[in-house]
Amino acid sequence: MISLAGRDILHSWGKFVFTGIGLGLLIGVTLVMAGVYRGMVDDGKVLLDNSGADLWVVQKNTLGPYAESSSLYDDLYRSVLAMPGVAQAANVTYLTMQVQNNNRDVRAMIVGIMPGEVGQPGWPPQLVAGRQITRSHYEAVADIATGFKLGDTVDIRRNRYTVVGLTRRMVSSAGDPMVFIPLKDAQEAQFLKDNDAILQQRRRTTENPAFNRPGVPGLLDAVIASQSTNNYVNAILVRIKPGYLSHDVGANIVRWQRLQVYDRVQMEAILIGKLIATSAKQIGMFLVILAVVSATIVAFIIYTLTMDKIREIAVLKLLGTRNRTIASMIMQQAIALGVIGFAVGKITATFAAPLFPKYVLLVPSDSLVGFFAVLVICVLASLIAIRMALKVDPAEAIGG
Amino acid sequence: MSGKGIRIEDLKKRYGTGDAAVDALNGVDMQVAPGEVVGLIGPSGSGKSTLLKCLGAVIEPSSGLMALGDEVIYHNGWKVRDLRALRRDKIGFVFQAPYLIPFLDVTDNVALLPMLAGIPNDEARRRAVELLTALDVQHRARAMPSRLSGGEQQRVAIARGLVNRPPIILADEPTAALDSERALAVIRILEDMASQFETAIIVVTHDEKIIPTFKRTYHIRDGITYEEAGEGRLLNSAGKLT
Secondary structure, eight states: OOOHHHHHHHHTHHHHHHHHHHHHHHHHHHHHHHHHHHHHHHHHHHHHHHHTOSEEEEOTTOOTTTSSOOOEETTHHHHHHTSTTEEEEEEEEEEEEEEEETTEEEEEEEEEEOSOOTTSTTSOSOOSEEOOOOSSSSEEEEEGGGOOOTTOEEEETTEEEEEEEEESSOBOTTOOBEEEEEHHHHHHHHHOOOHHHHHHHHHHHHHOTTTOOTTOTTHHHHHHHHHTOOOEESEEEEEEOTTOOHHHHHHHHHHHHOOEEEEHHHHHHIIIIIITHHHHHHHHHHHHHHHHHHHHHHHHHHHHHHHHTHHHHHHHHHTTOOHHHHHHHHHHHHHHHHHHHHHHHHHHHHHHGGGSSSOOOOOHHHHHHHHHHHHHHHHHHHHHHHHHHHTOOGGGGTOO | OOSSSEEEEEEEEEESOGGGOEEEEEEEEEEEOTTOEEEEEOOTTSSHHHHHHHHTTSSOOSEEEEEETTEEEEESSBOOSOHHHHHHHHEEEEOSSOOOOTTSOHHHHHHHHHHHTTOOHHHHHHHHHHHHHHTTOGGGTTSOGGGSOHHHHHHHHHHHHHTTOOSEEEEESTTTTSOHHHHHHHHHHHHHHHHHHTOEEEEEOOOTTTGGGOSEEEEEETTEEEEEOSTTOEEOTTSOBO
8 A cells, every 4th residue: 555645745745844953943842851851950960060079068157168158268178177987178169250251241150169189079070171270279171161271361240360271161050151269369359348438448447436445455456357358259169989888977067066967969959959949840831832743843844744635535536545544644744844844953953052052962862752642642642633524524535 | 037137116305394295306217238228208396406416325315226237236125234335336427517526647647546456557547558559549648638629538438437347327418518428428438338238227328319318217306216118108017007
């Protein structure tokens, strides 16, 4: 038996191909939307992986440092380092801001890292060019997504930094590329006010009789010094010794240091379950809408194509064609349209994904699920046209 | 009548019920022998299309009898379970417009019916080409219907009607869209095919130029058929002049 659907498609291939391309662009958008979500999840995981930490020590009763703000004294890491099972502990600060470079600015996450050596928690694990930070001030390692080059100077607050190294896939959970600078500089950047505000604050402090007592000459200087320095960090990244369980080490830190500790699983749950949950729902809604729109378009197209063939269907029925042959013809055409659309959509998504400013991760399993979803949508969408075709009276071919 | 051919006795069809009931067929009697081409003539609303639909097993008559050769297909109810298969295997249709399937080439338009009946594609196409040759359109075998002239399309439609070797062909105004020369050619083809394949052919027509070509003609008026007896005289089902 010849394929009626195939012959019809070959006969009016232009209609099918152009309709398939239109549908394909819609499917492409759907795949990219799924890729955006996957990219957000992957960014979160990469953030955790690249931090090199087994535990995140943060301010008590907070979900810091990524989902909520968290402040810890910067000397706390020493006591954490002394806890059983802790191999390394390092302070870290995170600050998202616009970084200036040659009259343009780039949104980036400024990461303050402690002096040390490669492999210390918080440090960029690998570089694609240049070297790690070796000086205590004014050097930066930037993710290549910032667009900075080796030797570039970038302005962060009032200080100018030289880019000495470039790294890659070091991004925040929001997808902003990271710029690593020395911890002290980062603490200053988090706290530093403009000169006028500093003068204003000093004047207020000086004029406050509680701080400016005649009998206590060093008090005012001490207060002003404490107001203009920042002794806080956002988190302590901890790497545990082999043979220790992260749960046990974390429980000890919580008990003795009155802090909040999250392990990798918990931090991933915070990032994916809380931080990007709203965005994920947003994308989910878009996916549902796109699926409904796709189904409506396929249904409308197949219905229109079937309506165009109503006389032929009446003739086929009059000549004794079985209902299932006619239904199969319509369903095969809907599926063919879906296959063409999916192929176009997949190609579109593959070529369009790198053009997006944030990371778009196209996962093969999503494509597979998408393919079967498209087939199901096409089959369901064809049911309306099939119902209509089966109701066609063969007598219409005779007329009268 | 024995063998093939068609026999219709006292066929009636009523649309609607009660006061709204309309008797479209009021007792039709017809007999067409194998190899015979008869004309069916009547004004609009006389019941031609209803009769054609009943004969084509598209609508169910209200009462009466229809038989294809020795096989009674309707006697106050369908006697055949699968009307679709009946239409496919035993009734050929030729329409006013050819209604060829636009996305199949000429050969496959003709071969489609045997294929639907389960005959292998090669055999179905061989039969199609044989008929196309008989109808002198074999040179357009690979052409799409849109590339054919009106006469060629109608010949392909006739080939499609004949391809399953049905005992009966119902032709609904097959020459309406053709000029005189082509219309007469189509009737000649139908006569040739009827005698070659022992097929009974009923041609419904308004076409004055082809009516004289029929050896026998039925007139239908108010749902009743009369056979023409020459010189404008009509015989009713009892064989009496009316």
